[in-house]
Amino acid sequence: MKLVVNGEAFIINGMNWDYFPIGTNFAYSLWEQPEAFIKTALDSEMTLLKDMGVNTIRVYTGIQPEWITYIYENYGIYTMLNHSFGRYGVAINGNWESETDYRNADAQQSLLKEVGEMAATYKNTPGLLLFLLGNENNFGLFWAGSETEDFPEGETEKKEIGELRGRAMYRLMNEAAIQMKKIAINHPVAICNGDDLYIDIIAEECKDVDIYGTNMYRGKSFGDAFDNVKNTLNMPILFTEFGADAFNSITQKEDQKMQAYYMVENWKEIYENVAGLGKAENAIGGFTFQFSDGWWKDGQTTGLNIHDNHASWSNAGYAIDYEKGANNMNEEWFGICAKGLTDKNGFYTLSPRAAYFALQKAHELNPYAKGMTTDLISEHFKEIKF
Known part of the structure; x- marks a missing residue:
């Protein structure tokens, strides 16, 4: 129930990180830019990340091994290298299918080929920590695309979809894991998964x-x-996404204190549940979502130059700005850094929010340190002001 790196217990103080200048969307790739541009962008962003105590970033495939190093x-x-594993579609015999049917033999073959090649390409890359398959692909069984929506409410419908489409997906994920671990033996x-939906099927198939790993917003x-x-599952748990947006849907204003509050509470629980402290003892860390605002998230292809404050889904767990019957989750405001306009050279600057400095303080603590207790963790987090 620990991740061990170079012989020592390693807590993942992670961050969901990407690089999208205002006016761009998912079609933009930093890794296709000139080498000098990439270095300048990385030097700016990684300096901020290092200074706040982040030790791992979550990055999707597309990054070349040299940049991981x-x-x-x-x-x-x-770097945790993330293959979406058909979440947003799959290439089959040269044709792009926007929705992946994991029961399809050609889709299965295509995905296994992709992850096998990924494992072979990256297996000896200095700086690679682990591989991640998917991005809440169980939620993708209900809707296409990456824009978050609300779920169907019927439990019967959820179970039917899980058996009809989900079981084949999890079985294939397990087959992929077996294949990858034979190739890249040193990387977990x-x-x-999206929250814990279908965890019973995962127990049987994975x-x-x-x-x-779980994207969890509670x-x-x-x-x-x-x-x-x-x-x-009797597995370690890794929070691949969690966090809070910095826009208060009730006041219709930026609310940095609200965002920092939720993130600090979440990290406190993660640290308290690492191995050796007497609670669940299976937490190995997490990846805060996210480093900078995604101005493209609402609408995906429209309004790319507008910082939209439209809330696209509701979550009563975020009680500070929750009102029954109204949406309160603002996809374009999840950054712990606000994003500035792009300059003539294509770069932007970031302005850290309160959550940045709160997590900087949180990550000063090593939950695996000798003599650590949950009481000491509690005391440390009480000292965090925001």
């Missing part, structure tokens, strides 16, 4: 996966997540 050698920051393989507390994963 550059980030590690210059800033001491590891995690999956990324016995060779090393780590249960407000100030993860609730029963640690114990549920321990009792159902």
